[in-house]
Amino acid sequence: MPEYRERIGRFIGVDGTRIAVVPNTSAAASILASGFDWRAGDEVLLCDNEFPANAVPWTALRARGVNVRLIETQRERLTPDVLRRALSRRTRLVAVSWVSYADGYRHDLAGLARVAHEAGAFLCVDAMQGLGAFPLDASSVDADAVYAGAAKWLLGLHGVALLYIGERLDAHLNLINPGWRSVEDMWDFHNYTQPFSRDAMRFESGTPNLVGTISLVSAVDLFERSGKKQIAEHILALTDRLCEGLRRLGAELRSNRGEGISSGIVTFEFAEQETVALGRALEEAGIVTTYRAGGVRVSPHGYNTSSEIDVLLERLNEIVRKPVSA
Numbered sequence: 001m002p003e004y005r006e007r008i009g010r011f012i013g014v015d016g017t018r019i020a021v022v023p024n025t026s027a028a029a030s031i032l033a034s035g036f037d038w039r040a041g042d043e044v045l046l047c048d049n050e051f052p053a054n055a056v057p058w059t060a061l062r063a064r065g066v067n068v069r070l071i072e073t074q075r076e077r078l079t080p081d082v083l084r085r086a087l088s089r090r091t092r093l094v095a096v097s098w099v100s101y102a103d104g105y106r107h108d109l110a111g112l113a114r115v116a117h118e119a120g121a122f123l124c125v126d127a128m129q130g131l132g133a134f135p136l137d138a139s140s141v142d143a144d145a146v147y148a149g150a151a152k153w154l155l156g157l158h159g160v161a162l163l164y165i166g167e168r169l170d171a172h173l174n175l176i177n178p179g180w181r182s183v184e185d186m187w188d189f190h191n192y193t194q195p196f197s198r199d200a201m202r203f204e205s206g207t208p209n210l211v212g213t214i215s216l217v218s219a220v221d222l223f224e225r226s227g228k229k230q231i232a233e234h235i236l237a238l239t240d241r242l243c244e245g246l247r248r249l250g251a252e253l254r255s256n257r258g259e260g261i262s263s264g265i266v267t268f269e270f271a272e273q274e275t276v277a278l279g280r281a282l283e284e285a286g287i288v289t290t291y292r293a294g295g296v297r298v299s300p301h302g303y304n305t306s307s308e309i310d311v312l313l314e315r316l317n318e319i320v321r322k323p324v325s326a
Helices: 004-009 025-035 057-064 080-086 109-118 200-203 210-226 228-248 275-284 306-321
Strands: 017-024 045-049 069-070 093-096 120-124 145-149 161-165 265-270 290-292 296-298
Touching: 004 210, 017 025, 017 200, 025 109, 025 120, 025 145, 045 057, 057 069, 069 080, 069 290, 093 109, 109 120, 109 161, 145 200, 210 228, 228 265, 228 306, 275 290, 275 296, 275 306, 290 306
Parallel strands: 045 069, 045 093, 093 120, 120 145
Antiparallel strands: 017 161, 145 161, 265 296, 290 296
């Protein structure tokens, strides 16, 4: 496991001793939220469009007297300038998704970390929808914590996630759920009074998901061999091609696109088209998307091709010419 942590840590630019392997993104966020040394009147800032995995662990802190304040993303996205205005003297921590799951907005992590740290707050990052699609150096952006499940963009199995905890944040964390692997020497079985490990491994508690961890490490090796920068460039080229085609078809893009904010997620809809029915029609045509009331979401990865994007657009054109109903 130390070798695996080192390889995972190297993938995001940190030391392997700062990595814990945990069951999922929610578990990672809960370790941080429940273990932080909150004081009366403390505040957390959170976007109002977070996936529940990076919302519920934080909003649950209201029961402990922590003020959880939500940024209204329909009005303005969480840029460094917006964060600067939103911070208060009580803000201790900012939690944000690197890439928003619904519309693919990619946040400026380095800028957000700089503003948060200037105010004495920590930045915790859910990287689930970005890591694997884009390179991330957690040390360079100066994030205090990064966590992401191995599934989706990382191409690993469900039931395992990585958690990076920086030294500054680690000093403010209590171990809430210790287990046999949390101690300094886990092989000294009957020494129940020994201190906890100083490494992030202490947050793993019990026996890890070894098969899931191997899948994560294997995926990390694949990304390293393939070239993280090349994968990101390919994904952006595919999504740019998709957006151009969608505009030609008259679609309404729900994703913000632009330098530094584009991602691998494109969400769209058509006027007078019921989006769930549209998504089902694409599925029947052999094209897998995610479709909800807010739009149809397409997320091409490094293994997808420009010809597949063209096929999607062709099928979509056929469908919208013949309106689908719920």
